[in-house]
Amino acid sequence: MAVRRSKKSLVDKLDIRAVAQRANVSIATVSRTINAIPTVGPELAKRVWKAIEELDYYPNTQARSLVSGRSRLLGLVISEITNPFFPELIQGFEDVAVANGYEILIGSTNYDPQRMNLVIRRMLERKVEGVAVMTFGIEEPLLQQLAERNVPLTLIDFALPNPLVSTLRVDYGAGIRQAVHHLAALGHRQISFISGPRSLHSAKARLETFRIAAKETRIPLKDAKVVEANHTMEGGMLAFERLQARGELPTAIMCSNDMTAIGVLRSAYSIGLKVPRDLSIIGFDDIRFAQFTTPPLTTVQMSRTDLARGAFQALRDHGPDPRQAALKEYAIPTRLVVRESTDIPRAVGSKPNVRRGGR
DSSP states (O other): OHHHHHHHHHHHHOSHHHHHHHHTSOHHHHHHHHTTOTTSOHHHHHHHHHHHHHHTOOOOHHHHHHHHSOOOEEEEEESOSSSTHHHHHHHHHHHHHHHTTOEEEEEEOTTOHHHHHHHHHHHHHTTOSEEEEESSSOOHHHHHHHHHTTOOEEEESOOOSSTTEEEEEEOHHHHHHHHHHHHHHHTOOOEEEEEOOTTSHHHHHHHHHHHHHHHHTTOOGGGSOEEEOOSSHHHHHHHHHHHHHTSOOOSEEEESSHHHHHHHHHHHHHTTOOTTTTOEEEEEEOOGGGGGSSSOOEEEEEOHHHHHHHHHHHHHTTOSSTTSOOOSEEEEOEEEEOOSSOOSOOOTTOOOOOOTTOO
Protein backbone atom coordinates (compact mmCIF):
# COMPACT_ATOMS: atom_id res chain seq x y z
CA MET A 1 0.00 0.00 0.00
CA ALA A 2 2.88 2.36 0.82
CA VAL A 3 4.40 1.77 -2.61
CA ARG A 4 1.10 2.59 -4.32
CA ARG A 5 0.77 5.84 -2.35
CA SER A 6 4.30 6.89 -3.24
CA LYS A 7 3.66 6.26 -6.93
CA LYS A 8 0.44 8.25 -6.82
CA SER A 9 2.22 11.04 -4.98
CA LEU A 10 4.90 11.14 -7.66
CA VAL A 11 2.30 11.33 -10.43
CA ASP A 12 0.47 14.12 -8.60
CA LYS A 13 3.67 16.17 -8.52
CA LEU A 14 4.26 15.88 -12.27
CA ASP A 15 3.42 19.30 -13.60
CA ILE A 16 4.97 21.98 -15.76
CA ARG A 17 7.39 22.89 -12.96
CA ALA A 18 8.80 19.36 -12.88
CA VAL A 19 9.31 19.49 -16.65
CA ALA A 20 11.06 22.87 -16.42
CA GLN A 21 13.38 21.57 -13.68
CA ARG A 22 14.19 18.42 -15.64
CA ALA A 23 14.96 20.35 -18.84
CA ASN A 24 16.76 23.11 -16.92
CA VAL A 25 14.64 25.82 -18.52
CA SER A 26 12.05 28.30 -17.29
CA ILE A 27 8.39 27.47 -16.83
CA ALA A 28 7.60 30.05 -19.53
CA THR A 29 9.82 28.17 -21.99
CA VAL A 30 8.00 24.91 -21.29
CA SER A 31 4.63 26.65 -21.77
CA ARG A 32 5.72 28.23 -25.07
CA THR A 33 7.09 24.90 -26.30
CA ILE A 34 3.92 22.97 -25.49
CA ASN A 35 1.81 25.64 -27.21
CA ALA A 36 4.06 25.61 -30.31
CA ILE A 37 4.99 29.29 -30.01
CA PRO A 38 7.81 29.84 -32.56
CA THR A 39 10.00 32.04 -30.29
CA VAL A 40 11.42 28.87 -28.69
CA GLY A 41 14.62 27.73 -30.40
CA PRO A 42 14.82 24.15 -31.74
CA GLU A 43 17.47 23.04 -29.22
CA LEU A 44 15.46 24.29 -26.24
CA ALA A 45 12.28 22.74 -27.62
CA LYS A 46 14.09 19.42 -28.06
CA ARG A 47 15.18 19.49 -24.40
CA VAL A 48 11.66 20.26 -23.23
CA TRP A 49 10.04 17.45 -25.24
CA LYS A 50 12.73 15.04 -24.06
CA ALA A 51 11.92 15.94 -20.43
CA ILE A 52 8.18 15.53 -21.11
CA GLU A 53 8.80 12.07 -22.54
CA GLU A 54 11.11 11.00 -19.71
CA LEU A 55 8.65 12.14 -17.06
CA ASP A 56 5.64 10.71 -18.94
CA TYR A 57 3.99 14.09 -18.50
CA TYR A 58 0.64 14.83 -20.16
CA PRO A 59 0.03 18.54 -20.81
CA ASN A 60 -3.38 19.85 -19.72
CA THR A 61 -5.16 20.56 -23.01
CA GLN A 62 -7.68 22.89 -21.36
CA ALA A 63 -4.87 24.95 -19.84
CA ARG A 64 -3.09 24.99 -23.20
CA SER A 65 -6.18 26.37 -24.91
CA LEU A 66 -6.49 29.11 -22.28
CA VAL A 67 -2.87 30.15 -22.88
CA SER A 68 -2.91 29.95 -26.67
CA GLY A 69 -6.51 31.02 -27.24
CA ARG A 70 -6.97 27.94 -29.46
CA SER A 71 -8.70 24.66 -28.64
CA ARG A 72 -6.94 22.62 -31.38
CA LEU A 73 -10.28 20.80 -31.58
CA LEU A 74 -12.23 20.06 -34.78
CA GLY A 75 -15.82 18.89 -34.97
CA LEU A 76 -17.00 16.07 -37.22
CA VAL A 77 -20.75 15.63 -37.76
CA ILE A 78 -21.97 12.38 -39.34
CA SER A 79 -25.41 10.95 -40.09
CA GLU A 80 -25.27 7.55 -38.40
CA ILE A 81 -22.63 5.45 -36.71
CA THR A 82 -24.18 2.11 -37.77
CA ASN A 83 -23.39 2.57 -41.47
CA PRO A 84 -19.82 1.24 -42.02
CA PHE A 85 -19.14 4.17 -44.35
CA PHE A 86 -19.02 6.59 -41.41
CA PRO A 87 -16.64 4.76 -39.03
CA GLU A 88 -14.22 4.51 -41.97
CA LEU A 89 -14.63 8.26 -42.54
CA ILE A 90 -14.12 8.99 -38.83
CA GLN A 91 -10.91 6.95 -38.81
CA GLY A 92 -9.53 8.82 -41.81
CA PHE A 93 -10.42 12.24 -40.37
CA GLU A 94 -8.95 11.39 -36.97
CA ASP A 95 -5.74 10.08 -38.55
CA VAL A 96 -5.07 13.29 -40.48
CA ALA A 97 -6.20 15.54 -37.61
CA VAL A 98 -4.02 13.86 -34.96
CA ALA A 99 -1.05 13.83 -37.33
CA ASN A 100 -1.39 17.62 -37.50
CA GLY A 101 -1.82 18.20 -33.76
CA TYR A 102 -5.62 18.38 -33.54
CA GLU A 103 -8.22 16.42 -31.62
CA ILE A 104 -11.71 15.69 -32.92
CA LEU A 105 -15.19 15.86 -31.39
CA ILE A 106 -17.72 13.55 -33.08
CA GLY A 107 -21.46 14.04 -33.26
CA SER A 108 -24.05 11.74 -34.89
CA THR A 109 -27.41 13.20 -35.98
CA ASN A 110 -29.38 10.08 -36.99
CA TYR A 111 -31.04 12.40 -39.53
CA ASP A 112 -32.82 14.17 -36.65
CA PRO A 113 -32.79 18.03 -36.76
CA GLN A 114 -33.25 18.25 -32.97
CA ARG A 115 -30.26 15.99 -32.42
CA MET A 116 -28.31 18.07 -34.95
CA ASN A 117 -29.10 21.14 -32.83
CA LEU A 118 -27.70 19.42 -29.70
CA VAL A 119 -24.56 18.37 -31.59
CA ILE A 120 -23.91 21.93 -32.76
CA ARG A 121 -24.51 23.34 -29.27
CA ARG A 122 -21.99 20.88 -27.80
CA MET A 123 -19.41 21.88 -30.38
CA LEU A 124 -19.91 25.58 -29.72
CA GLU A 125 -19.53 24.96 -25.98
CA ARG A 126 -16.23 23.18 -26.62
CA LYS A 127 -15.05 26.06 -28.86
CA VAL A 128 -14.16 23.94 -31.86
CA GLU A 129 -11.94 25.64 -34.45
CA GLY A 130 -13.90 24.21 -37.37
CA VAL A 131 -16.59 21.67 -38.20
CA ALA A 132 -16.77 19.13 -41.03
CA VAL A 133 -20.45 18.32 -41.65
CA MET A 134 -20.40 14.94 -43.37
CA THR A 135 -24.13 14.19 -43.22
CA PHE A 136 -24.98 14.40 -46.95
CA GLY A 137 -28.09 16.33 -45.90
CA ILE A 138 -28.25 19.39 -43.69
CA GLU A 139 -30.47 21.79 -41.82
CA GLU A 140 -29.29 25.14 -43.18
CA PRO A 141 -30.49 27.40 -40.31
CA LEU A 142 -28.64 25.23 -37.78
CA LEU A 143 -25.37 25.49 -39.67
CA GLN A 144 -25.75 29.25 -39.88
CA GLN A 145 -25.36 29.25 -36.08
CA LEU A 146 -21.79 28.06 -36.54
CA ALA A 147 -20.97 30.38 -39.42
CA GLU A 148 -22.35 33.39 -37.55
CA ARG A 149 -19.93 32.63 -34.70
CA ASN A 150 -16.93 32.64 -37.06
CA VAL A 151 -16.56 28.86 -37.01
CA PRO A 152 -15.31 27.56 -40.40
CA LEU A 153 -17.46 24.85 -41.96
CA THR A 154 -16.95 22.19 -44.58
CA LEU A 155 -20.07 20.69 -46.18
CA ILE A 156 -20.66 17.95 -48.74
CA ASP A 157 -22.46 18.89 -51.96
CA PHE A 158 -23.93 22.05 -50.50
CA ALA A 159 -22.77 25.64 -50.38
CA LEU A 160 -23.77 28.46 -48.04
CA PRO A 161 -23.23 32.13 -49.01
CA ASN A 162 -20.59 32.67 -46.35
CA PRO A 163 -16.80 33.08 -46.69
CA LEU A 164 -16.32 30.64 -43.79
CA VAL A 165 -18.04 27.79 -45.63
CA SER A 166 -16.24 25.47 -48.04
CA THR A 167 -17.79 22.62 -50.03
CA LEU A 168 -16.57 19.14 -50.86
CA ARG A 169 -17.96 18.64 -54.35
CA VAL A 170 -18.30 14.92 -55.08
CA ASP A 171 -17.98 14.03 -58.76
CA TYR A 172 -20.92 11.63 -58.85
CA GLY A 173 -20.97 11.84 -62.64
CA ALA A 174 -17.68 10.02 -63.17
CA GLY A 175 -18.43 6.91 -61.12
CA ILE A 176 -22.15 6.55 -61.85
CA ARG A 177 -21.66 7.07 -65.57
CA GLN A 178 -18.95 4.41 -65.53
CA ALA A 179 -21.38 2.08 -63.74
CA VAL A 180 -24.29 2.58 -66.16
CA HIS A 181 -22.01 2.37 -69.20
CA HIS A 182 -20.52 -0.82 -67.72
CA LEU A 183 -23.99 -2.39 -67.48
CA ALA A 184 -24.94 -1.19 -70.96
CA ALA A 185 -21.73 -2.63 -72.42
CA LEU A 186 -22.59 -6.00 -70.84
CA GLY A 187 -25.92 -5.83 -72.69
CA HIS A 188 -28.32 -4.68 -69.95
CA ARG A 189 -31.31 -2.62 -71.07
CA GLN A 190 -33.61 -3.05 -68.06
CA ILE A 191 -31.80 -1.27 -65.24
CA SER A 192 -33.58 -0.12 -62.09
CA PHE A 193 -32.21 2.41 -59.61
CA ILE A 194 -32.86 2.27 -55.86
CA SER A 195 -32.32 5.80 -54.62
CA GLY A 196 -31.71 7.20 -51.16
CA PRO A 197 -34.12 9.59 -49.42
CA ARG A 198 -34.98 12.41 -51.80
CA SER A 199 -34.42 14.87 -48.92
CA LEU A 200 -30.66 14.25 -49.12
CA HIS A 201 -28.67 16.37 -51.59
CA SER A 202 -26.38 13.44 -52.33
CA ALA A 203 -29.28 11.06 -53.04
CA LYS A 204 -30.85 13.52 -55.46
CA ALA A 205 -27.51 14.08 -57.19
CA ARG A 206 -26.93 10.33 -57.61
CA LEU A 207 -30.42 9.81 -59.05
CA GLU A 208 -30.10 12.72 -61.48
CA THR A 209 -26.73 11.42 -62.66
CA PHE A 210 -28.17 7.91 -63.15
CA ARG A 211 -30.93 9.33 -65.35
CA ILE A 212 -28.43 11.30 -67.42
CA ALA A 213 -26.26 8.21 -67.88
CA ALA A 214 -29.30 6.09 -68.81
CA LYS A 215 -30.20 8.64 -71.48
CA GLU A 216 -26.61 8.63 -72.78
CA THR A 217 -26.74 4.84 -73.19
CA ARG A 218 -30.22 5.06 -74.82
CA ILE A 219 -31.94 3.06 -72.13
CA PRO A 220 -35.67 3.90 -72.36
CA LEU A 221 -37.11 5.71 -69.36
CA LYS A 222 -39.71 2.96 -68.91
CA ASP A 223 -36.86 0.47 -68.44
CA ALA A 224 -34.98 2.71 -65.99
CA LYS A 225 -37.41 2.36 -63.09
CA VAL A 226 -36.70 4.14 -59.79
CA VAL A 227 -37.63 3.07 -56.27
CA GLU A 228 -36.90 5.24 -53.22
CA ALA A 229 -35.29 3.69 -50.14
CA ASN A 230 -33.47 4.93 -47.03
CA HIS A 231 -29.78 3.91 -47.44
CA THR A 232 -30.09 0.93 -45.06
CA MET A 233 -29.96 -2.84 -45.67
CA GLU A 234 -33.57 -3.14 -44.57
CA GLY A 235 -34.51 -0.37 -46.99
CA GLY A 236 -32.77 -2.22 -49.81
CA MET A 237 -34.71 -5.39 -48.99
CA LEU A 238 -38.04 -3.54 -48.97
CA ALA A 239 -37.23 -1.73 -52.23
CA PHE A 240 -36.38 -5.04 -53.89
CA GLU A 241 -39.70 -6.50 -52.71
CA ARG A 242 -41.51 -3.52 -54.24
CA LEU A 243 -39.74 -4.09 -57.56
CA GLN A 244 -40.61 -7.78 -57.41
CA ALA A 245 -44.26 -6.98 -56.65
CA ARG A 246 -44.50 -5.09 -59.95
CA GLY A 247 -44.25 -8.42 -61.74
CA GLU A 248 -41.11 -7.88 -63.81
CA LEU A 249 -37.65 -7.86 -62.32
CA PRO A 250 -34.98 -5.89 -64.21
CA THR A 251 -31.77 -7.58 -65.29
CA ALA A 252 -29.70 -5.11 -63.25
CA ILE A 253 -30.17 -2.92 -60.20
CA MET A 254 -27.99 0.03 -59.26
CA CYS A 255 -28.20 1.27 -55.67
CA SER A 256 -27.55 4.68 -54.13
CA ASN A 257 -25.22 3.15 -51.54
CA ASP A 258 -23.62 -0.18 -50.61
CA MET A 259 -25.88 -0.85 -47.62
CA THR A 260 -28.90 -0.77 -49.95
CA ALA A 261 -27.10 -3.06 -52.40
CA ILE A 262 -26.30 -5.57 -49.63
CA GLY A 263 -29.99 -5.61 -48.72
CA VAL A 264 -30.86 -6.32 -52.36
CA LEU A 265 -28.29 -9.14 -52.42
CA ARG A 266 -29.92 -10.65 -49.33
CA SER A 267 -33.45 -10.48 -50.74
CA ALA A 268 -32.38 -11.85 -54.11
CA TYR A 269 -30.74 -14.81 -52.40
CA SER A 270 -33.83 -15.45 -50.25
CA ILE A 271 -36.00 -16.07 -53.33
CA GLY A 272 -33.44 -18.21 -55.12
CA LEU A 273 -31.95 -15.69 -57.55
CA LYS A 274 -28.31 -16.12 -58.52
CA VAL A 275 -26.20 -12.98 -58.68
CA PRO A 276 -25.00 -12.12 -61.27
CA ARG A 277 -26.52 -14.90 -63.45
CA ASP A 278 -30.11 -13.78 -62.83
CA LEU A 279 -29.51 -10.24 -61.61
CA SER A 280 -26.55 -7.83 -61.69
CA ILE A 281 -26.15 -5.46 -58.73
CA ILE A 282 -24.03 -2.31 -58.30
CA GLY A 283 -23.59 -0.29 -55.10
CA PHE A 284 -22.09 3.08 -54.24
CA ASP A 285 -19.44 3.99 -51.61
CA ASP A 286 -17.13 0.94 -51.71
CA ILE A 287 -17.26 0.30 -47.98
CA ARG A 288 -14.69 -2.31 -46.92
CA PHE A 289 -17.43 -4.92 -46.37
CA ALA A 290 -18.32 -4.73 -50.10
CA GLN A 291 -15.27 -6.90 -50.84
CA PHE A 292 -16.59 -9.69 -48.63
CA THR A 293 -20.21 -10.09 -49.75
CA THR A 294 -21.21 -13.16 -51.78
CA PRO A 295 -20.46 -12.42 -54.54
CA PRO A 296 -18.10 -9.47 -53.96
CA LEU A 297 -19.96 -6.27 -54.84
CA THR A 298 -19.29 -4.16 -57.91
CA THR A 299 -19.58 -0.58 -56.66
CA VAL A 300 -18.71 3.07 -57.23
CA GLN A 301 -15.85 4.08 -54.97
CA MET A 302 -16.05 7.35 -53.06
CA SER A 303 -12.86 7.33 -51.01
CA ARG A 304 -13.30 8.08 -47.31
CA THR A 305 -9.62 9.00 -47.27
CA ASP A 306 -10.20 11.65 -49.94
CA LEU A 307 -13.23 12.97 -48.05
CA ALA A 308 -11.36 13.07 -44.73
CA ARG A 309 -8.29 14.79 -46.16
CA GLY A 310 -10.40 17.21 -48.18
CA ALA A 311 -12.49 18.13 -45.13
CA PHE A 312 -9.43 18.65 -42.93
CA GLN A 313 -7.59 20.67 -45.58
CA ALA A 314 -10.64 22.87 -46.16
CA LEU A 315 -10.86 23.68 -42.45
CA ARG A 316 -7.13 24.17 -42.06
CA ASP A 317 -6.94 26.50 -45.08
CA HIS A 318 -8.82 29.11 -43.07
CA GLY A 319 -5.81 29.32 -40.74
CA PRO A 320 -5.78 30.82 -37.22
CA ASP A 321 -7.94 33.68 -38.48
CA PRO A 322 -11.26 32.08 -39.49
CA ARG A 323 -11.96 34.99 -41.83
CA GLN A 324 -8.86 34.20 -43.85
CA ALA A 325 -9.71 33.52 -47.49
CA ALA A 326 -9.75 29.83 -48.47
CA LEU A 327 -10.77 27.74 -51.45
CA LYS A 328 -14.53 27.46 -51.76
CA GLU A 329 -14.68 24.01 -53.38
CA TYR A 330 -12.64 20.83 -53.12
CA ALA A 331 -13.16 18.07 -55.70
CA ILE A 332 -13.78 14.49 -54.53
CA PRO A 333 -13.41 11.92 -57.35
CA THR A 334 -15.39 8.71 -57.82
CA ARG A 335 -14.67 5.63 -59.91
CA LEU A 336 -16.20 2.25 -60.69
CA VAL A 337 -14.72 -0.83 -58.99
CA VAL A 338 -15.75 -3.96 -60.90
CA ARG A 339 -16.03 -7.15 -58.85
CA GLU A 340 -18.25 -10.21 -59.27
CA SER A 341 -21.85 -8.98 -58.84
CA THR A 342 -22.20 -7.87 -62.48
CA ASP A 343 -22.22 -9.94 -65.69
CA ILE A 344 -24.10 -10.25 -68.98
CA PRO A 345 -27.91 -10.25 -68.56
CA ARG A 346 -30.00 -13.40 -68.58
CA ALA A 347 -31.27 -14.37 -72.02
CA VAL A 348 -33.89 -12.07 -73.56
CA GLY A 349 -37.37 -13.31 -72.75
CA SER A 350 -36.22 -15.69 -70.04
CA LYS A 351 -37.49 -15.35 -66.51
CA PRO A 352 -35.41 -15.92 -63.39
CA ASN A 353 -36.21 -19.01 -61.35
CA VAL A 354 -37.85 -17.23 -58.43
CA ARG A 355 -38.63 -19.24 -55.30
CA ARG A 356 -41.99 -18.18 -53.87
CA GLY A 357 -42.31 -17.48 -50.17
CA GLY A 358 -38.58 -16.99 -49.56
CA ARG A 359 -36.54 -19.30 -47.34
